[in-house]
Amino acid sequence: MTIRPYTTTDAGVPAPSDEFSLSVGPNGPLLLQDHYVIQKMAQFNRERVPERVVHAKGGGAYGVLRITEDVSQFTKAGLFQKGEETDLFLRFSTVAGELGSADTQRDPRGFAIKFYTDEGNYDLVGNNTPIFFIRDPSKFSDFIHSQKRRADNNLRDHNMQWDFWTLSPESAHQVTFLMTDRGTPKSWRNMHGFGSHTFLWYNAAGEKFWVKYHFKTDQGIENFTDAEAGAVIAQDADYHIRDLFTAIKNGDHPSWTVNVQVMPFEAAADYRFNPFDLTKVWPHADYPEITIGKLTLTRNPENYFAEVEQAAFEPANLVPGIAASPDKMLQGRLFSYPDTHRYRIGANYLQLPVNRPKAPVHSYNKDGAMRYSNPGDPVYAPNSANGPAADPSFFAGESYQVAGEIIRSAYRKHAEDDDFVQPRALWENVLSDTDREHLVGNIVGHASAPEVTGDMKKRVVEYWTNVHKDLGHGVAAGLGLA
Ligand code: NDP
Ligand code: HEM
Numbered sequence: 001m002t003i004r005p006y007t008t009t010d011a012g013v014p015a016p017s018d019e020f021s022l023s024v025g026p027n028g029p030l031l032l033q034d035h036y037v038i039q040k041m042a043q044f045n046r047e048r049v050p051e052r053v054v055h056a057k058g059g060g061a062y063g064v065l066r067i068t069e070d071v072s073q074f075t076k077a078g079l080f081q082k083g084e085e086t087d088l089f090l091r092f093s094t095v096a097g098e099l100g101s102a103d104t105q106r107d108p109r110g111f112a113i114k115f116y117t118d119e120g121n122y123d124l125v126g127n128n129t130p131i132f133f134i135r136d137p138s139k140f141s142d143f144i145h146s147q148k149r150r151a152d153n154n155l156r157d158h159n160m161q162w163d164f165w166t167l168s169p170e171s172a173h174q175v176t177f178l179m180t181d182r183g184t185p186k187s188w189r190n191m192h193g194f195g196s197h198t199f200l201w202y203n204a205a206g207e208k209f210w211v212k213y214h215f216k217t218d219q220g221i222e223n224f225t226d227a228e229a230g231a232v233i234a235q236d237a238d239y240h241i242r243d244l245f246t247a248i249k250n251g252d253h254p255s256w257t258v259n260v261q262v263m264p265f266e267a268a269a270d271y272r273f274n275p276f277d278l279t280k281v282w283p284h285a286d287y288p289e290i291t292i293g294k295l296t297l298t299r300n301p302e303n304y305f306a307e308v309e310q311a312a313f314e315p316a317n318l319v320p321g322i323a324a325s326p327d328k329m330l331q332g333r334l335f336s337y338p339d340t341h342r343y344r345i346g347a348n349y350l351q352l353p354v355n356r357p358k359a360p361v362h363s364y365n366k367d368g369a370m371r372y373s374n375p376g377d378p379v380y381a382p383n384s385a386n387g388p389a390a391d392p393s394f395f396a397g398e399s400y401q402v403a404g405e406i407i408r409s410a411y412r413k414h415a416e417d418d419d420f421v422q423p424r425a426l427w428e429n430v431l432s433d434t435d436r437e438h439l440v441g442n443i444v445g446h447a448s449a450p451e452v453t454g455d456m457k458k459r460v461v462e463y464w465t466n467v468h469k470d471l472g473h474g475v476a477a478g479l480g481l482a
Helices: 035-045 137-147 158-167 169-179 226-235 239-249 304-309 328-344 421-430 433-447 454-467 469-478
Strands: 058-067 085-094 109-117 120-127 199-202 208-217 255-264 290-299 322-324
Touching: 058 239, 058 304, 085 290, 137 158, 137 328, 158 169, 158 433, 158 454, 169 421, 169 433, 169 454, 226 433, 239 290, 322 328, 421 454, 433 454, 433 469, 454 469
Parallel strands: none
Antiparallel strands: 058 085, 058 290, 085 109, 109 120, 199 208, 199 322, 208 255, 255 290
């Protein structure tokens, strides 16, 4: 027979009742000396941390990355060496909705991976699309404001969304993806993941390469139509969380084939597209995908708040063999994530179990709220007390020349850089007739919201005509503007 534990305060002191507050007589006022009940109420008032300012609603699971191919000629990163197995945590999310919003709303999906490598945490914080809406971080908060809620009535507003998009033509590629049925994936298991940015890889000899990551679903791509996604919202707001949790619980472990595209370092300067522009892909004809391994999710979290809500991903967590590229969006994100974690979770968020590296930590950072383990003496560097010392060899391979005037400017244009050329290729060469029909229908449905003005509808038609005249015609006809 198992012995039932007795309730205690959080300090471990036995609690006398789970039902009755301490009172003066059965009807009497309550007493301040009832520390147990006061602790319960005070603790309850502090249960919520702020939700993520974006990607608030999500779910996640633990898993493993297995590398099956030898890519040591491209990177010396330990986790990418053939035969390596690395534990990981992956969080999926929607972007614009709040913590209680519905999983199947039209939105990109987050695909954020934390690899617990022997050389510290490597975080790859991507989406289910290989591109993004904007290419300069100075526009990010404005973009997000336009997708969230108005100031006056706190409503989401499609007019505001189209206003931002049509004034930001670099958004066309991502909005095309978003408006196809890939904007409403059937489950997180049935979508791809992408690192999206270009990253720098360097090998043990210091040779450098640019790389893009593709995680291709082994379950196959499956999407909802707009109508199906809407119907699911009415049935089950937590459809995707439930799907992932149930599949893993039943031993049906989802997996993704891990591919990379690799560009020689020198090829970037005169490649036909700016290879660091986050609104562009690298066409496969130029840089085919190379399979390097498999990512499998194997274990559910045991505690949603502790492990999913407090998970903190940061694109700045890069390990030896991998470094940032000059992608301006990536550069902005290197700052943004640790900054929001210090605010949202607290200064010592990296000590929480889901975020704590499995590699040893020898840092001179100390103290602060909720610090769990602290470095001992010496508390400074350099020191003559044999404390940890940095090793400059870890930087070898990562360095490259940059020079230029300090300016505020768009990227220098490469030969074929144009905001519409790649969404046009998607429309012309990749989408099936059914995909195209649904794309037009989804755009028309979205831009037909009552708040979208007549002038805005004209701008919407112009935006899509720039992608392709047939698409423009379809949207115009659907909006009654033919
Ligand atoms: P390819 O024909 O070699 O590749 C097309 C890509 O599109 C494949 O990765 C395909 O893989 C993906 N795709 C297929 N159906 C859809 C869909 N309905 N929505 C989004 N993606 C889809 O051509 P290119 O590499 O020259 O690219 C052509 C266009 O395809 C690009 O302009 C871009 O819009 C899109 N694309 C390109 C990617 C790349 O990294 N090169 C990646 C994804 C899209 P799958 O069906 O497995 O997703
Ligand atoms: C979450 C900022 C662009 C993917 C977040 C969060 C912030 C943020 C502040 C909340 C993090 C948290 O509270 O834990 C930014 C900024 C960007 C940017 C400033 C551009 C300058 C992108 C891009 C991608 C992306 C381009 C994908 C390619 C994600 C994902 C999450 C996230 C997946 C959720 C991570 C998780 O699951 O916890 N972003 N973001 N973001 N962002 Fe971005």
